[in-house]
Amino acid sequence: MELLRFTTAGSVDDGKSTLIGRLMYDTKTIFEDQLDSIERTSKQRGDGHLDLALLTDGLRAEREQGITIDVAYRYFATPRRKFIISDTPGHTQYTRNMVTGASTANLAIILVDARKGVIEQTCRHSFISSLLGIKHITVAVNKMDLVDWSQDRFNEIVTAYKDFASRLDVPEITFIPISALHGDNVVSKSANTPWYQGASLLYHLETVYIGTDVNHVDPRFPVQYVIRPHSDEWHDFRGFAGRVASGVFKPGDDVTVLPSGFNAKVKAIHTHDGERAEAFSPHSVTITLDREIDLSRGDMLAKPNNQPEVGQDIDLMICWFSEKKTLQPRGKYLLRHTSKECRAVVRDVHYKVDVNTLHKHEDDKTVGLNDIARVTLRTSAPLFYDSYRKNRITGSVILVDEFSNETVAAGMIR
Numbered sequence: 001m002e003l004l005r006f007t008t009a010g011s012v013d014d015g016k017s018t019l020i021g022r023l024m025y026d027t028k029t030i031f032e033d034q035l036d037s038i039e040r041t042s043k044q045r046g047d048g049h050l051d052l053a054l055l056t057d058g059l060r061a062e063r064e065q066g067i068t069i070d071v072a073y074r075y076f077a078t079p080r081r082k083f084i085i086s087d088t089p090g091h092t093q094y095t096r097n098m099v100t101g102a103s104t105a106n107l108a109i110i111l112v113d114a115r116k117g118v119i120e121q122t123c124r125h126s127f128i129s130s131l132l133g134i135k136h137i138t139v140a141v142n143k144m145d146l147v148d149w150s151q152d153r154f155n156e157i158v159t160a161y162k163d164f165a166s167r168l169d170v171p172e173i174t175f176i177p178i179s180a181l182h183g184d185n186v187v188s189k190s191a192n193t194p195w196y197q198g199a200s201l202l203y204h205l206e207t208v209y210i211g212t213d214v215n216h217v218d219p220r221f222p223v224q225y226v227i228r229p230h231s232d233e234w235h236d237f238r239g240f241a242g243r244v245a246s247g248v249f250k251p252g253d254d255v256t257v258l259p260s261g262f263n264a265k266v267k268a269i270h271t272h273d274g275e276r277a278e279a280f281s282p283h284s285v286t287i288t289l290d291r292e293i294d295l296s297r298g299d300m301l302a303k304p305n306n307q308p309e310v311g312q313d314i315d316l317m318i319c320w321f322s323e324k325k326t327l328q329p330r331g332k333y334l335l336r337h338t339s340k341e342c343r344a345v346v347r348d349v350h351y352k353v354d355v356n357t358l359h360k361h362e363d364d365k366t367v368g369l370n371d372i373a374r375v376t377l378r379t380s381a382p383l384f385y386d387s388y389r390k391n392r393i394t395g396s397v398i399l400v401d402e403f404s405n406e407t408v409a410a411g412m413i414r
């Protein structure tokens with residue numbers, strides 16, 4: 001069954017927890033005992049309704065206790081698709097969490113309170129979604145019950161959002177008027193919005209086309225491990241294990257080995273349950289070649305007529321993750337890129353982006369926790385990379401502090 005990963009974003013009290021709770025409740029993902037406990041708590045508090053936000057209060061509880069919050073993942077399924085929601089807190093101080101949650105998502109639900117309309121947070125969350133290569137944004141205009149289901153109000157918000165989003169790089173944006181509290185247009189279409197012709201939110205999540213989100217065009221296979229069994233039966237075997245980053249590999253395909261540039265043909269593709277006729281992302285396989293070529297961890301298989309960029313001067317957008325240290329101009333870091341690790345030195349900080357207004361700041365170049373900046377790095381060895389736009393795997397890097405081993409930044413190659 002196809003899997004859709006999505007992330008949810010909204011500012012405080014926009015109704016994110018209620019919406020996630022509603023999706024899980026209406027798709028019967030919650031267990032009886034959870035339901036009993038929510039009913040009890042809602043009744044004790046004298047709420048006239050079931051408070052579905054109680055279901056997803058994990059993050060809030062952690063926050064109140066001052067525990068480090070990362071990303072909470074929740075799972076549910078319908079007969080059409082499986083879903084993984086990455087739920088991250090919405091404040092600016094959690095930008096890095098949102099970056100983490102968004103980095104693997106197909107879709108982002110951006111919640112807008114119908115009374116408040118498009119606000120600073122809406123823009124920030126949308127910008128991060130776009131930066132992280134999310135191809136589908138669903139703007140859920142929530143609390144429509146509090147604006148009398150006004151079509152005019154909905155249209156105003158759509159116009160304001162489109163105006164702002166023209167500066168982003170998101171191919172598909174959908175707008176849905178909902179009430180998370182009452183369930184309107186969440187799972188089924190609502191009688192309160194006869195003017196709305198589109199699908200319910202769940203139907204949209206079940207059917208949005210994500211077949212082309214994965215790169216099946218550019219074959220890239222970063223080698224993680226060279227397998228050379230020391231047994232008599234297998235003494236001729238020399239396989240290259242790894243995970244297909246993108247594209248398709250088949251026995252008989254011509255491949256180019258990077259960095260050496262030698263060509264060979266794929267002999268076979270092995271997996272733990274036998275040989276297979278093709279491998280594509282995210283398959284983990286062992287590839288054998290038809291001739292002896294020296295290869296090691298960090299090398300890459302591509303195609304003779306379709307090769308990644310090779311270079312040591314890398315231009316990227318980074319999000320800074322470290323609370324303890326700021327980015328050091330001329331600083332040295334460990335860089336991890338696919339299965340490769342090398343050193344990198346910061347050559348240049350071009351500008352910092354104000355995530356709320358999208359303005360570029362060229363004067364203030366101190367890059368600290370949650371900041372997003374454009375930088376150039378010089379690596380100690382050539383990287384085989386694509387732009388993040390083209391390839392989320394071969395286009396992303398992580399920077400690690402050499403001494404503390406802390407992950408200090410995530411980067412998207414331009």
Ligand SMILES: Nc1nc2c(ncn2[C@@H]2O[C@H](COP(=O)(O)OP(=O)(O)OP(=O)(O)O)[C@@H](O)[C@H]2O)c(=O)[nH]1
Nearest residue numbers: 011012013014015016017018053142143179180181
């Ligand atoms: N009238 C109305 N109230 C809603 C709707 N959705 C959520 N609410 C209410 O809005 C308040 C905030 O909802 P939450 O789901 O807790 O909001 P949140 O965005 O998760 O809030 P944080 O976790 O603090 O970021 C609660 O009192 C909800 O009952 C809606 O569609 N209509």
